[in-house]
Amino acid sequence: MSFDSKLSGKAFDWKVLSRVIGLVGKYRSRLIWAVLFTIVSAFIGPTIPYLVQHAIDFYVGKKDSQGLLNFSLLILGLMIFQTAITYRQTFLTNWLGQEAIRELRLKIFNHILNFRLKVFDRTAVGTMITRTVSDVETIADIFGQGLISITGDILQMTVILCYMFFQDWKLSLVSLSVFPLLIISSYIFKESVKNAFQEVRTQVSRMNAFLQEHITGMQIVQIFNREEAELHRFEEINGMHRDANIRSVLAYSIFFPVIEVLSAVSIALIVWYGAGHILSNQTTFGTVVSFTMYINLLFRPIRQIADKFNTLQMGIVSSDRIFRVLDLEDRITDTGTQMPVIRGKVDFEDVWFAYNEEHWVLKGISLNVPAGQSLAIVGHTGAGKSSVINLISRLYQFQKGKILVDDVSIDDYPLEYLRQNISVVLQDVFLFSDTILNNIKLFNEHITLEQAMEAAKLVGAHDFIMALPGGYDYQVRERGATLSTGQRQLVSFIRALLQNPKILILDEATSSVDPETEELLQNAIQVLLKGRTSIVIAHRLSTIQ
DSSP: OOSOOOOOSSSOOHHHHHHHHHTTGGGHHHHHHHHHHHHHHHHHHHHHHHHHHHHIIIIITTTOHHHHHHHHHHHHHHHHHHHHHHHHHHHHHHHHHHHHHHHHHHHHHHHHHTBOHHHHHHSOHHHHHHHHTHHHHHHHHIIIIIHHHHHHHHHHHHHHHHHHHHHOHHHHHHHTTTHHHHHHHHHHHHHHHHHHHHHHHHHHHHHHHHHHHHHHTHHHHHHTTOHHHHHHHHHHHHHHHHHHHHHHHHHHHHHHHHHHHHHHHHHHHHHHHHHHHHHTTSSOHHHHHHHHHHHHHHHHHHHHHHHHHHHHHHHHHHHHHHHHHHHOOOBOOOOOOOOOOOOOOEEEEEEEEOSBTTBOSEEEEEEEEOTTOEEEEEOOTTSSHHHHHHHHTTSSOOSEEEEEETTEEGGGSOHHHHHHTEEEEOSSOOOOSSBHHHHHHTTOTTSOHHHHHHHHHHHTOHHHHHTSTTGGGOBOOGGGTTSOHHHHHHHHHHHHHHHOOSEEEEESTTTTOOHHHHHHHHHHHHHHHTTSEEEEEESSHHHHO
16 A cells, blocks of 8 residues: 555545544643633734724823723733733643654554564655654644644634624725635635645655665665766756745745735725724724724734645645554564463475465475474575565465464464564674674663673674674674674674574575685584574575585
8 A cells, every 4th residue: 555645625634633633632631721722812812902992092082091001001911911821822732743743653663663574565664764754743733833723813813803893894894805815815825835745745755765775775876886877866856846845935925925915905995994984983093993903913814824724734644644554454463372382393384475466485385394403495596495484483474374383373472472482694684773782682681791792702703892992882883884794694693692592594694704704603503503493594505514
């Protein structure tokens, strides 16, 4: 399935929105307070122009300086109170947004950890990173600049209109005569920015995937002199990202001046119409002043509401993409309950397996490895040798047949228990950008430095580690780039030995190393194989021998 999604013609998906709100369900009290603060602020703002109108008409006109002072202090107090309310509402909504993305990142990473490997086979790593990092960030805007803020703006506009029509319905109609143009402009802006932002998110995903892939594969790019060609490809993607952003900037640069012009026209109509009515005593000077304040208050959220609506939509698009990942149930089923002491006997009974349903990699494979014995698998590339280890460890699920460990189906073991008893040493050893010790322990706090050193001595790796700057605290670069192939293999042997597995699998573990290192690896292998069931995979029979 695709993890990309686009907005449909409807405003936004309420189902997705409800799931996003559910992320902060345990902070319901804070959400309720944020909504209450928004409602209070929406009523206070429009009240101030009404009080100004009252002060002008009843105190300025009558030259009541004491009454004017008292009323001015009331207005000042209300403005200070509104500022405090706005501060608290802004803090709470943004706090909820940050809490939502924290919860969601934990959920999505935990979900990704349990995906079958075939999900990663068909999904670019950059795309998965975009879902976990960039897309999750936009969800905070649903709370900070989206739903609650839009609701508050709409409520405030409603209150303003009520005040206006209550004071002078004729002046209200005159001042709002530009509203049809305003609504049309806002709709055109909303649609333009929505499409531009959607394209921006798509291009960000493409860019992340491209960069991740090419930085990881930089050695191949440089060996085959592809720097210039790949630069041109990146230039094209980067240009499309720029163009999408420019389209959104263009929409903003047109929309905001249009709103300013319409606001100015509305105020001019108020002054023109209101002045005539003041002269004919049909309205008061205070009413005209309050109406100019109402228009400024009314147009301010209108300037922002289309932008906030797009922010909300983009947050929902990103949420939809993330929920597609969370809803993907292509996970490893872990319902096993049997935990007997594993001796290491392995049986394949008529096993059929395909990465893609139409192309069988293993066809009716049957084999038996008694506990404590070794099995050698030799074959050319693509023959399915590595598929055997992927199936035993339940990294992939076979389609037909049975795989048994000690006459118990591997599906009947708890996944963690099964893998505790199986260690795999691969040809391409992956090391994290961390210390030698942490790469040996794999961040298992129960393994001590002394245990790691003892295991390193057994496989013959202690001397080379101690020769490194910092010894076991030596920082290897990403994927262990600062170590040789043989040194990385020895590190993988140490961590395999520390796990003390009953079943050991070696997949081309001594290929691509010099003779001196290979001798070290052979000695390490003898230590590893002792008393364990082992499956050794190689391209050549001489390697097995």
